[in-house]
Amino acid sequence: xxxxxxxxxxxxxxxxxxxxxxxxxxxxxxxxxxxxxxxxxxxxxxxxxxxxxxxxxxxxxxxxxxxxxxxxxxxxxxxxxxxxxxxxxxxxxxxxxxxxxxxxxxxxx
Numbered sequence: 001x002x003x004x005x006x007x008x009x010x011x012x013x014x015x016x017x018x019x020x021x022x023x024x025x026x027x028x029x030x031x032x033x034x035x036x037x038x039x040x041x042x043x044x045x046x047x048x049x050x051x052x053x054x055x056x057x058x059x060x061x062x063x064x065x066x067x068x069x070x071x072x073x074x075x076x077x078x079x080x081x082x083x084x085x086x087x088x089x090x091x092x093x094x095x096x097x098x099x100x101x102x103x104x105x106x107x108x109x
Contacts, residue, residue, distance in 0.1 A: 002073070002080065004087050009095035012055050019050060021087065023073050028066075041070035057097045065090050 002023035010017045020031040027040045032050050039046040042063035051058055069086045072078040078086070103109045 004080075004084050006087055006091045008056065008091040009098050010054050010056055011098055011101075017054060019047075023070060023083075028070065040067075041074075042067040051094075056094065057101050058094045059097055062090070062094065065093075 004021040004023075006019040006021055007016050008019070009015070017032070022029040022031075024038060027038060028043065028047070029038050030036065030043075030046050030050065035046055035050045035053060037046050043066045044063065047063075047066070050056075066087075069078075069083055069090070073080070073083050101108070
């Protein structure tokens with residue numbers, strides 16, 4: 001089974017949102033409320049479109065880390081359980097970015 005959960009904090013929804021991921025031969029299949037489909041191992045472009053739709057801030061090297069998890073899975077160097085842990089660590093990192101953005105009246109609040 002190559003199905004995973006990516007639970008990240010979203011300020012827009014004032015809580016957790018969950019993206020469903022499935023490893024495919026060429027990358028990931030991502031599923032969320034409105035934007036679903038296949039993306040590359042680094043998440044481009046549908047993972048980023050989901051983030052943009054929800055106004056989620058994320059670290060600039062997010063794609064490199066996501067690609068690393070995909071590659072390790074693809075080469076059978078990690079188990080699905082290990083991949084899920086790494087994906088949630090990545091989601092937690094995104095959540096830190098999302099929670100710690102500046103709050104400026106007239107701009108984003």
